[in-house]
Amino acid sequence: MPFDDITGLGTSAERHLASLLLHVRPDRQAMVRAAIATLPGTELHIEQAGKMVVTVEGPHEGWIADRMTALHLLDGVFSAVMVFHHIDRGHIDRAEVEAAEGS
Template sequence: MNISSAIVNARPGGVAIVQAGLATLPGVEVHGISPEGKLIVTIETEDDASNVATYERIGQLDGVLSAAMVFHQTESEPENEVSVEADLQVTPQLQGDLK
């Protein structure tokens, strides 16, 4: 899963149109709007290709001047994670070093 945030800049007077367009995109959520026409959004997608496609679609929306990624994180699926367990013992020498 990809999670990212972006600042989307709308044309003057075009914030409502941009906000409506963003609402049609899956995984996109608007969290704030400034009086200057900047929208703070988060984007959740399944993979990198979907993330890129979503940014391209945002850039093509009516009223959008630009979209700039601010943050990006890729999270692995829990069922694909590997857990490693170790039984560690502190040796007498290491105990002395820790004091």
């Protein structure tokens, strides 16, 4: 299954979506927020003092696990816990994939 490890985009119709709960040091929350914005396939949805809900989307479980580990290793993150994982085996529009891959 060809895909890009950085963006997680590929030709497979299978996509994995996970939501994570991060517990963070409140004094490091702004730095964690900025780091999340730089990680492809991640999106911060909601936060309050010491807590963040992040979604991760990628081509397979290993890619999700890699992002989860990267989030857990950020300075100021106490824990990153998966609370939901969904596998979408639906059809991906080829034009969308080619545009994202720059073809």
